[in-house]
Amino acid sequence: MPEPAISVLMSVYNGEQFLAPAIESILVQSLTDFDFLILDDGSSDSSWSILQDYAGRDDRIRLIRRENKGLIVSLNELIAAATAPLLARMDCDDISMPDRFTRQVAFLEANPDYGVVGSQRVNIDEQGQELPMAGPDYALDHQQFLSNIGTESLLCHSSVMMRRDMVQAVGGYHAAFRHCEDFDLWLRLSNLTKLCSMPEKLVCYRHSADQVSKRHLTEQQIGTAVALAAYHERNAGRPDPTEALTALPPLDKLDALFGRQGMEKEVLAFVIPHLCYSKEAMQTDGLKMIGKLLQL
Known part of the structure; x- marks a missing residue:
């Protein structure tokens, strides 16, 4: 089979509550040339049966299942399994806008000096309602990204598209940085390539009581x-x-x-x-x- 343009990476651990809309938001992307790698990280809920159902309906989905090893191990395993030159991150409780991939691929094609591009986000609650949360936008160019280091949130992880060869060149996600593995990766990538976010809101980022950033x-x-x-x-x-x-x-x-x-x-x-x-x-x-x- 020909190599896809994008490999979408999603790790799932007991994600049954929001898993279906997250998957569907990827399957309806306007850019369809991707494979969808989903790793079940030892879920004990109905996540695996949900994943099998979607995989049976769309052959772009590739499933991996094993015992629980944590997010960092899972993300590195997904990177190793990916074949496309571009990697798109997706969390199992967020939602991607239908034109997310189209816009991000176009940006990376037009800006070969950028290795990572994210987007702005819409904050939503557990019911999918928009939250009135204010805050600074993510950096729209690399110079602003560098200026934000140490003072602002750098990128929305589940909005990011990355060049696979650059992620591999810096060693992927580092095990030592649990719960901030993305932040560490952005800093290491910034020594190799340019990073920024697009001005459009291309993902809905879900806030819940059980978020890692709270626990x-x-x-x-x-x-x-x-x-x-x-x-x-x-x-x-x-x-x-x-x-x-x-x-x-x-x-x-x-x-x-x-x-x-x-x-x-x-x-x-x-x-x-x-x-x-x-x-x-x-x-x-x-x-x-x-x-x-x-x-x-």
């Missing part, structure tokens, strides 16, 4: 801070101390990891402001981390 906020923010520190090491011409890690060390080992004093303090100073508005985070790690920062 794992502390770990996510620590990983984000360490990924930023590693980015600055690379830009300074120094080796990336996180490159071979499969897990981040405890905070009190960061000075040794980066080979200089003050890294633990720097990471705590970044993380704590992000925890202060989370009741759950403050009831668990937040107050302890504030005390540690004051001590340092």
Whole structure:
């Protein structure tokens, strides 16, 4: 069979609630030249039967099923299985607009110096109703993307289309950066290619009570801070101390990891402001981390 233009990558873990509209939003894309790789990461709900039903109706869907190994392993497995030159990410609870692929492929064809393009997003709730959430738009060019590093959200992960060879060149997603694996990937890719988002809203991003960013906020923010520190090491011409890690060390080992004093303090100073508005985070790690920062 001829190589498709796009390989769509979706990892599913107990995603039955929103899985059908997510899949259907891909199958009705105006650009039809894609294969749809979906990995069931050990779901215990009805996700697998839903996936089998759709695969039986559309031969562009390719299914993988195995025991639970987590999102990062799943995404790297999907990248390895992909054959198309372009990779389109899709989360199992979001919705892509019908012309998403058409617009993103056109952008990448017109801008060969860009390796990654995302889009703006519509925020929706669990019922699919639009949420009145305000915030800065994602960067429309690479220079603005670089300016946003450390201050703004860089890309909407489920809106992204990427050149496969560039993702492979930087080693895919790194296991050490659980719950912020996309942020770390964008930073590593920015040392190789240009990244930006299109001005159109090409995805609906679903907010729910069970989101990773709520359940794992502390770990996510620590990983984000360490990924930023590693980015600055690379830009300074120094080796990336996180490159071979499969897990981040405890905070009190960061000075040794980066080979200089003050890294633990720097990471705590970044993380704590992000925890202060989370009741759950403050009831668990937040107050302890504030005390540690004051001590340092």
